[in-house]
Amino acid sequence: MGPGQRDLITPRALASLHQAEVIIGYKTYIALIKDLISDKQVISSGMRKETERARLAVDMAKQGKLVAVVSSGDPGVYGMAGIILEVAGDSVPVEIIPGVTAGTAAAALLGAPIMHDFTVISLSDLLTPWEKIVNRLHAAGQGDFVVIIYNPRSQGRQQQIEAARQILIEYRSPHTPVGIVRNAGRVDCQVVITDLENLLKEEIDMVSTVIIGNSETRLENGCMVTPRGYAL
Amino acid sequence: MGPGQRDLITPRALASLHQAEVIIGYKTYIALIKDLISDKQVISSGMRKETERARLAVDMAKQGKLVAVVSSGDPGVYGMAGIILEVAGDSVPVEIIPGVTAGTAAAALLGAPIMHDFTVISLSDLLTPWEKIVNRLHAAGQGDFVVIIYNPRSQGRQQQIEAARQILIEYRSPHTPVGIVRNAGRVDCQVVITDLENLLKEEIDMVSTVIIGNSETRLENGCMVTPRGYAL
Numbered sequence: 001m002g003p004g005q006r007d008l009i010t011p012r013a014l015a016s017l018h019q020a021e022v023i024i025g026y027k028t029y030i031a032l033i034k035d036l037i038s039d040k041q042v043i044s045s046g047m048r049k050e051t052e053r054a055r056l057a058v059d060m061a062k063q064g065k066l067v068a069v070v071s072s073g074d075p076g077v078y079g080m081a082g083i084i085l086e087v088a089g090d091s092v093p094v095e096i097i098p099g100v101t102a103g104t105a106a107a108a109l110l111g112a113p114i115m116h117d118f119t120v121i122s123l124s125d126l127l128t129p130w131e132k133i134v135n136r137l138h139a140a141g142q143g144d145f146v147v148i149i150y151n152p153r154s155q156g157r158q159q160q161i162e163a164a165r166q167i168l169i170e171y172r173s174p175h176t177p178v179g180i181v182r183n184a185g186r187v188d189c190q191v192v193i194t195d196l197e198n199l200l201k202e203e204i205d206m207v208s209t210v211i212i213g214n215s216e217t218r219l220e221n222g223c224m225v226t227p228r229g230y231a232l
Numbered sequence: 233m234g235p236g237q238r239d240l241i242t243p244r245a246l247a248s249l250h251q252a253e254v255i256i257g258y259k260t261y262i263a264l265i266k267d268l269i270s271d272k273q274v275i276s277s278g279m280r281k282e283t284e285r286a287r288l289a290v291d292m293a294k295q296g297k298l299v300a301v302v303s304s305g306d307p308g309v310y311g312m313a314g315i316i317l318e319v320a321g322d323s324v325p326v327e328i329i330p331g332v333t334a335g336t337a338a339a340a341l342l343g344a345p346i347m348h349d350f351t352v353i354s355l356s357d358l359l360t361p362w363e364k365i366v367n368r369l370h371a372a373g374q375g376d377f378v379v380i381i382y383n384p385r386s387q388g389r390q391q392q393i394e395a396a397r398q399i400l401i402e403y404r405s406p407h408t409p410v411g412i413v414r415n416a417g418r419v420d421c422q423v424v425i426t427d428l429e430n431l432l433k434e435e436i437d438m439v440s441t442v443i444i445g446n447s448e449t450r451l452e453n454g455c456m457v458t459p460r461g462y463a464l
Contacts, residue, residue, distance in 0.1 A: 002242070008330065010240050010241070074336040088453075098339070107306075114308055116354075119352075136376070142367075185330075221320075
């Protein structure tokens with residue numbers, strides 16, 4: 001369903017909601033589209049219930065229902081696509097509908113920070129060993145990738161984004177531009193542009209996307225721009 | 233304008249085409265939306281004319297015209313967003329409209345290959361020194377990132393994808409799943425799933441997106457799935 005604003009939901013996603021008999025999703029995302037699905041059977045549940053939602057969706061599909069599972073952004077980027085395919089196996093057909101992911105929606109609000117090669121890294125260590133995330137941050141630094149950070153802070157844990165900053169500042173200037181977008185694409189979207197040195201002074205939470213420039217990223221009229229290299 | 237199919241163009245992008253007085257774009261992309269803009273002033277040009285198109289767009293905007301510059305996929309991912317901001321400076325206001333990028337559209341057709349941290353790397357060395365691309369491929373290997381490759385082959389050059397395969401196979405199994413999507417999201421879309429060992433036997437061209445799994449990516453009922461780590 002894209003990053004949250006109604007006019008960034010693709011017609012294909014919208015059509016799937018209209019066709020579905022049952023809509024299943026995380027309650028925060030279901031709330032955003034409530035008026036679109038008022039005539040449907042809707043099943044919503046809380047965080048960390050992903051496997052449960054996937055099982056329920058597959059079970060209902062096996063019973064012959066046309067089921068839509070809602071994911072924010074693009075369902076294939078830290079969304080529900082993988083777990084659904086794993087649970088479904090060959091029992092029911094599954095269609096994945098791509099969407100505008102939070103990373104590119106955030107980029108559009110900041111200017112053009114990901115015009116060159118980038119990495120997407122989630123700092124959530126609920127499902128991933130922290131050492132693996134640390135290794136990826138070092139690799140991103142070594143490769144001079146622009147870095148898009150999803151889940152910069154988890155509930156109850158604050159130090160991931162501090163550690164990420166500490167690693168990346170080993171590889172690039174403290175003046176490297178950094179953009180922070182809270183709720184990319186939703187109505188209460190907030191945009192901040194700062195730099196690696198001052199990153200931790202800004203408010204960063206679970207719904208923030210953080211984009212850290214590469215060695216060539218600069219500010220252009222207040223926007224973050226990572227030049228692709230066209231001669232001007 | 234998304235990866236090419238009409239139902240993956242966001243309502244926001246469509247509204248901008250309707251509002252614009254002038255539409256400027258690469259001729260192949262303009263052709264895909266010709267019927268939507270038949271009543272507009274349309275200026276199309278060929279490859280490698282990006283700077284020229286950006287200058288023209290900014291010049292016409294300075295003259296008071298409402299101009300839409302068309303980019304395929306997401307304009308901020310190897311698209312027109314950066315060059316437009318660079319050329320525009322503070323002379324005219326610019327709005328970037330995010331879209332479904334080829335990488336996530338390709339992923340959706342392959343299953344769920346980018347459910348975990350990934351890198352996006354263009355193999356085009358027209359604007360980027362090849363050594364920098366090589367360094368990024370090594371970093372992607374070291375970090376065990378899923379790798380999305382844009383521009384796997386340029387006109388007149390064939391060896392980039394061979395070199396990329398050679399580098400990544402230093403870090404991961406030859407049996408690592410690889411997906412190839414030609415024209416992600418367009419009507420002639422073709423999908424192939426192979427592995428690192430056999431990658432070069434497949435047809436790969438300028439309009440292909442190649443997704444190379446990480447060490448955990450596997451096939452699930454014929455789909456590429458990179459598990460996020462949910463307990464099943």
